[in-house]
Amino acid sequence: MGNHHWKKIAAVMLAAAIGIQPVYVQAKTREEIQQEREQKKSEQQGTQSQYKQSQSKVSSLEGQQDALEEEIQELDSQLVEVIASVSLMQDQISDTEKQIVKAQEDYDAAKAQEDAQYLAMKKRLRYLYEKGDTSYIEILSNASNWSGMLNQANYVEKLYEYDKQMLNRYILIKEEVAQKKNDLEDKKSDLETQKYELEEEQASMQQMIDEKKSQANDFDAQIAKARQEAAAYKALIKQQNSELARLDEEENAIIKAEAAVAATGLAAIADDSGLVVDALNGEPGVYSARYAGTHGDDEANNAKLLDKMQGVADADRTARFMSVVALIDAAGCVLTGTGACEGMIAREGRGSFGFGYDPLFLPTDTPGKTMAELTPEEKNAISHRFHALEDLSAQLTTVGGAQAQEC
Numbered sequence: 001m002g003n004h005h006w007k008k009i010a011a012v013m014l015a016a017a018i019g020i021q022p023v024y025v026q027a028k029t030r031e032e033i034q035q036e037r038e039q040k041k042s043e044q045q046g047t048q049s050q051y052k053q054s055q056s057k058v059s060s061l062e063g064q065q066d067a068l069e070e071e072i073q074e075l076d077s078q079l080v081e082v083i084a085s086v087s088l089m090q091d092q093i094s095d096t097e098k099q100i101v102k103a104q105e106d107y108d109a110a111k112a113q114e115d116a117q118y119l120a121m122k123k124r125l126r127y128l129y130e131k132g133d134t135s136y137i138e139i140l141s142n143a144s145n146w147s148g149m150l151n152q153a154n155y156v157e158k159l160y161e162y163d164k165q166m167l168n169r170y171i172l173i174k175e176e177v178a179q180k181k182n183d184l185e186d187k188k189s190d191l192e193t194q195k196y197e198l199e200e201e202q203a204s205m206q207q208m209i210d211e212k213k214s215q216a217n218d219f220d221a222q223i224a225k226a227r228q229e230a231a232a233y234k235a236l237i238k239q240q241n242s243e244l245a246r247l248d249e250e251e252n253a254i255i256k257a258e259a260a261v262a263a264t265g266l267a268a269i270a271d272d273s274g275l276v277v278d279a280l281n282g283e284p285g286v287y288s289a290r291y292a293g294t295h296g297d298d299e300a301n302n303a304k305l306l307d308k309m310q311g312v313a314d315a316d317r318t319a320r321f322m323s324v325v326a327l328i329d330a331a332g333c334v335l336t337g338t339g340a341c342e343g344m345i346a347r348e349g350r351g352s353f354g355f356g357y358d359p360l361f362l363p364t365d366t367p368g369k370t371m372a373e374l375t376p377e378e379k380n381a382i383s384h385r386f387h388a389l390e391d392l393s394a395q396l397t398t399v400g401g402a403q404a405q406e407c
Contacts, residue, residue: 030251037247044240048281051233058226065219068212075209082202089195096188103181110177114170234278238318241282245274245322246338248286253326254334261328273323273384275357277305277345279312288356302349302360309345317345321361321371321384325392337392341384346370354379 252272260268274288284291284305292300309317321341328334342364349359351372358371358379365382366374380386 030254033247033251033254037244037251040240040244040247044237044244044281047233047236047240051230051237054226054230054233058223058230061219061223061226065216065223068216068219072209072212072216075205075212079202079205079209082198082205086195086198086202089191089198093188093191093195096184096191100181100184100188103177103184107174107177107181110170110174114167114174117166117170237281238278241276241278242320242322242340244282245276245285246324249273249322249324250326250336250338252286253324253336254328257326257328257334258332261330261332265330267327267329269325269327271323271325271385271388273321273388275305275319275361276322277309277317277319279316279318279345280308283308298356302357305345305357305360306348309347312345314344319343319345319361321357323384323388325385325388327392335392335395337388337390337395339384339387339389339391341365341382341387343371 249272253270256270256272257268260266260270272286274285276282276285284301288301289295290297290301292304294300320343323339325337325339326334327336344362344364346360346362349372350370351359351374353374353376354372361371362369363371363374363382366378371379374382
């Protein structure tokens with residue numbers, strides 16, 4: 001034990017020895033301590049139940065949110081496909097419009113050729129009609145011989161057939177082009193209908209995605225609230241672990257001090273301490289020295305602690321050394337002081353100083369170092385026993401400072 005501890009103990013014992021009266025608080029009986037402990041345990045059980053419920057709520061909400069996020073991703077993928085289909089449909093509509101323009105041009109050209117052929121044929125027929133048989137006879141009489149006359153007659157007949165065939169051909173071409181144009185316009189109409197339906201589907205899917213994203217945002221708020229509740233219950237459990245450990249240690253410290261007073265008839269001071277690990281519901285607590293079964297087997301105790309802490313996340317490895325110091329005078333009046341050293345449980349032991357769980361304990365006041373890596377002076381400055389003696393010492397007053405209180 002360091003000089004700081006001895007100075008505190010000496011100050012306390014000197015005050016009791018020379019008649020400097022501490023202001024005592026009415027001591028609790030062991031029965032009262034046990035009753036309070038049972039009450040605290042009952043409260044902690046309720047808190048642990050609420051903590052588990054809040055954790056389950058967080059898990060449930062996160063599961064629902066994950067499922068919703070998967071739905072959103074699936075809808076996003078489908079929406080991309082629909083948008084691509086709309087774009088492709090628009091390209092097809094544009095191509096069809098170009099084909100319709102080309103078909104119209106072809107139709108106009110065929111119509112012009114039909115009209116031209118019709119006018120040419122009409123002129124020839126009108127000419128023959130107006131001249132009557134005389135014109136036809138003149139054409140034949142112009143022939144130099146019978147062979148020529150037959151050729152002339154054949155020529156007139158072929159000319160007529162040619163005009164007729166060409167006219168029918170242009171009419172057919174015009175009708176085919178007109179049909180093609182109608183087919184293209186029908187195709188365009190169908191494409192525009194499909195595009196409209198796809199755009200409606202796109203709008204509907206976008207609305208659905210927006211709604212689900214809004215639900216996801218609601219889940220964020222619900223999860224944040226549930227996590228806050230869980231964190232509050234977790235902090236309360238941590239506080240209750242400390243309170244239960246304090247009651248255990250207070251009872252043990254008083255038992256030890258009472259035994260010393262009974263044996264000597266003099267004022268006595270005694271302490272009890274232990275390691276409180278939140279992830280283990282306050283274990284090992286008052287059983288710290290015999291956690292693995294044999295009292296004082298540090299190696300076995302540390303091994304058991306590490307085994308029980310397997311799989312515990314870094315954020316959940318909070319712990320503290322706690323100590324209660326009890327001062328009892330010859331009349332049996334009791335004054336207690338409480339101290340703690342906050343920290344975390346490491347994943348492996350380090351350091352050669354100290355004893356007990358020091359190689360596994362990472363004090364908050366000395367980041368990166370275990371208690372066993374601190375010099376005795378460094379350890380004494382932050383230890384739970386030192387803080388307990390400080391608390392006890394602070395409660396002592398001289399006769400001139402305050403009046404003594406009957407215990």
